[in-house]
Amino acid sequence: MTFTRKSANTIPLHDEIFSTVALAKQDIKTYGKEVVTNATIGSLYGEDNTLVAFESVFHHYDEISSKVKAAYGSIAGTDLFKKTVYDWVTENKCSSLEHSVIASVGGTGSISSLFSTFLEEGETIIYPEIGWSNYELIASQNNLQAKTYQLFEDDHFNLNSVKEVIHNLQSKQEKIVFVINDPCHNPTGYSLTNEEWKELIQFLNEVSQTNPVIVINDIAYIDFSNNLNHSRDYMKNFEDIKENVLICLSFSCSKTLTSYGLRSGATIILGKDAQAIKDVTAVSEKYARSTWSNSPNGAMENFIWVINENKDAYLKEKETYINLMKQRSDLFIQEANACGLELYPYKEGFFVTLKIEDTNYARKVKEAFIKEHIFTVVVKHGIRVAVCSLPIEKCKGLASKMKAIMNTVK
């Protein structure tokens, strides 16, 4: 007997990341933190091996009055929140486009809302083959089919694969919904070049002559780009989109403010057709109202304050951690290159990923790592190493240890 609706998926949620984190914690209890290398956690950790909560963010959060935190924050987000998000995210790089902003609970809320907005049940959404595992869950919760594109051709973005997947779908379904996680892709740390974005937009414009195109650009890690002064430059290309293309940015305060538990984020909708944007906004607002209802008011207030009143201190504090992650990833990559441990082309961000084509083999490697107290996360065609949470001391020598263990796995 089951009481759930027939189409519901009753298989218990298995989250590879959360379950491996739990195993690592148990191992630390048994063997001590000196012995264990926990490269699973996708949050920013300091060199002291504890979670970073930016002082420039949380000091003020504690000072926000209880009544502000307790109040409803309006369904689509307060006007000042929406304006601050738009200015912060786009830096007015694509200001000739019409736009709208809707608050969400984290980047997940935004992505979830967007996955439910454009396609009918049974239709197909497109996302990267190597990517955030939650795309698959969100698609299936919305009864969507999925087609994936290969992320890399040699060491660069695989536009040919994107073309192939879209061409195959074009004749079967009216709308094309295309998900890209850029910059600082999870889990490889790849970011498209400006030229790659230009070519992508050009291609999507061509597609839009026959099919409306919706781009969902998941920018969860954008504020951890190594080159912050240019991290939004690629958005200038958005100004070239045709009428029949819509761009939706999913923004997450979880990473930007190190506030994963505070559940704040937003969707920024960009396009040429004001009425089309109004329609998407209306649908998104109803999605919000019928699921989380309101975004946390205290979180919105705090974002507004940090960006408008405390920006310099915040940027300075964040920069120290961007530099730290660069040191960690540089060290790991240098050593990986030296010992022949193959990696996907990392540029920036929270994660580096070992290139292992055979995912079943990757699972065996992960188990072998665990026996040597090294905890990682298996992704499609690879193993993710979270340099965001791995102190430099733990990065040292890790690549050669991994390579040696891999040599023992058949």
Ligand SMILES: Cc1ncc(COP(=O)(O)O)c(C=O)c1O
């Ligand atoms: C690629 C990617 N997108 C979106 C998110 C959403 O994060 P949140 O819902 O905490 O904002 C995450 C979180 O890990 C992520 O890795």
